[in-house]
Amino acid sequence: MPIFDAMEGARQVYTEAEKHEIFDREFLPHIHAMYNFGYRLTLERDDAKDLVQDTYFKAYRFIESFQRGTNAKAWLFRILKNSFINDYRKKTKEPSKVDYQEVESYYNSDDVNRQITSDLRIDSLKDMIGDEISNALNSLDVDFRTVIILCDLEGFKYEEMAKILDIPIGTVRSRLHRARQLLKEKLSQYAKSMGYKTT
Amino acid sequence: MSDATNPFTSHGKRATCMEMLQLYLDGEVTPEQRAYFLSHMDHCMPCFKTYQVDVAIRQLLKDRCCKEAAPGDLITQIRAQINQKSS
Numbered sequence: 001m002p003i004f005d006a007m008e009g010a011r012q013v014y015t016e017a018e019k020h021e022i023f024d025r026e027f028l029p030h031i032h033a034m035y036n037f038g039y040r041l042t043l044e045r046d047d048a049k050d051l052v053q054d055t056y057f058k059a060y061r062f063i064e065s066f067q068r069g070t071n072a073k074a075w076l077f078r079i080l081k082n083s084f085i086n087d088y089r090k091k092t093k094e095p096s097k098v099d100y101q102e103v104e105s106y107y108n109s110d111d112v113n114r115q116i117t118s119d120l121r122i123d124s125l126k127d128m129i130g131d132e133i134s135n136a137l138n139s140l141d142v143d144f145r146t147v148i149i150l151c152d153l154e155g156f157k158y159e160e161m162a163k164i165l166d167i168p169i170g171t172v173r174s175r176l177h178r179a180r181q182l183l184k185e186k187l188s189q190y191a192k193s194m195g196y197k198t199t
Numbered sequence: 200m201s202d203a204t205n206p207f208t209s210h211g212k213r214a215t216c217m218e219m220l221q222l223y224l225d226g227e228v229t230p231e232q233r234a235y236f237l238s239h240m241d242h243c244m245p246c247f248k249t250y251q252v253d254v255a256i257r258q259l260l261k262d263r264c265c266k267e268a269a270p271g272d273l274i275t276q277i278r279a280q281i282n283q284k285s286s
Contacts, residue, residue: 023281028274031269031273031274032267032268032269034269035267035268035269035270035273036264036265036266036267036268039267040264040267045267045270048267049269049270049273052269052273052277053273053276053277053280056277056281057277057280057281060281120252121252122251122252122255125252125255125256125259126255128259131263133256133259133260133263133264134263134264137260137264148260149264151225152256152257152260152261153260153261153264153265157225157226157227158225158227173218173221173222176221176225177217177218177221180221180253180256183256184252184256187256
């Protein structure tokens with residue numbers, strides 16, 4: 001499915017009836033995924049609601065930039081992500097301070113990867129019945145959290161993620177890799193605290 | 200398996216186990232890369248173990264972190280906002 005064709009191409013012309021049809025059939029079916037994304041970014045239900053409402057309003061306002069039949073979900077996620085960065089994040093927190101140099105240097109170290117993974121066992125993961133996984137995900141820096149949400153929860157491909165986040169595919173890969181390592185470290189800490197043998 | 204036959208090798212640079220595993224896990228491989236990695240995993244225990252853990256974590260994420268359903272009145276509010284500001 002083409003991604004954001006309309007953003008790079010001609011502006012569309014729709015009648016009011018067509019706008020409503022696109023909105024109802026292509027945008028609204030993603031509302032739960034959008035809300036979940038908003039919640040995972042802000043970690044507040046009221047803020048998530050505001051963010052989603054604002055995103056849908058912008059999507060309708062700029063609907064002529066959207067070509068029907070293209071990737072509506074990725075387009076909506078991109079608007080939500082931009083609203084979060086430009087509106088919400090500015091009001092609340094300092095920008096992310098992720099050390100991307102560290103990300104790159106981590107990427108090619110199989111030894112580090114194996115050490116972290118060997119600390120986790122399938123049986124301990126399967127017994128995590130509380131909110132451990134959710135808490136671990138929420139505790140990650142928002143940039144790392146975002147790539148895990150987009151890839152592992154929503155199933156976006158690297159190319160779609162690159163467009164949603166405005167970053168190169170290579171950065172998607174390395175950031176995703178580092179995010180998963182950090183998540184494993186958190187889960188490993190939980191597993192140890194629950195008394196599981198981790199080696 | 201030599202680098203010459205490794206379909207993950209890019210610009211003469213050998214891919215690490217974890218790079219190959221990530222691409223496979225995320226469905227970002229060609230059919231040749233998929234076949235190569237599956238064969239590689241047969242004799243690379245760290246890759247096999249890591250793959251099992253990664254799949255379990257992904258399933259856990261899907262089971263536990265996708266449950267935030269939008270509030271029932273959200274669609275109504277969105278429609279009202281659009282109708283109000285576009286009229």
